[in-house]
Amino acid sequence: MAQPWSSWLSMRRVRPCQVATFEDKVRICQRSYKCLRENIDFSPEDMIFDCNVLTIATGLPEHNSYDGIDFINAVAEIKRACPFVSFSGGLSNLSFSFRGLNSLRDAMRSVFLYHAVPKGLNMSIVNPGGRVKLPRGASWTVSQCRKVILNQSADGRSVMSCAEVERFLEYAEATSVL
Secondary structure, three states, X not given: OOOOOOEEEEOOOOOOOOOOOHHHHHXXXXXXXXXXXXXXXXXXXXXXXXXOOOOOOOOOHHXXXXXXXXXXXXXXXXXXXXXXXXXXXXXXXHOHHHOOOHHHHHHHHHHHHHHHHHHOOOOOEOOOOOOOOOOOOOHHHHHHHHHHHHOOOOOOOOOOOHHHHHHHXXXXXXXXXX
16 A cells, blocks of 8 residues: 555644653554554555653753663564664653763764664654764763763673762763864
């Protein structure tokens, strides 16, 4: 069945609360995929899932995995279970708590894309007037962004502690230019 349109499935208002966890993202996208395929024979190539990029490093412990790693892993799992679908996400949401710190936000978005694209993210919503690139000479910043996005502690084996998130937030507050 040929369709001249695409399906945009936003996760923002599926439930009264945010679709924040890996499990919720996967469950809702797979359910939507199954419904579209079985009920109207909608082509997977025309489906675009928005797995809901949420703000990270807010200082609240429950937000630590809020989206970096949960979003990236959900995209990979949905791509595996629902081949040929596309994915989108709003990159400004990721670093929303760092408004005004454009270099830091650029670094966060670049690190996020570096990890999300190989897992299946093939579209993103970005400011068309801006550039998403890693800042030169900012290896510490990139390293810290990677830890926050992937929710990894300094040892790389466990989730970030509140103290590690606090250090990142203090750095962000003290930094206006990288």
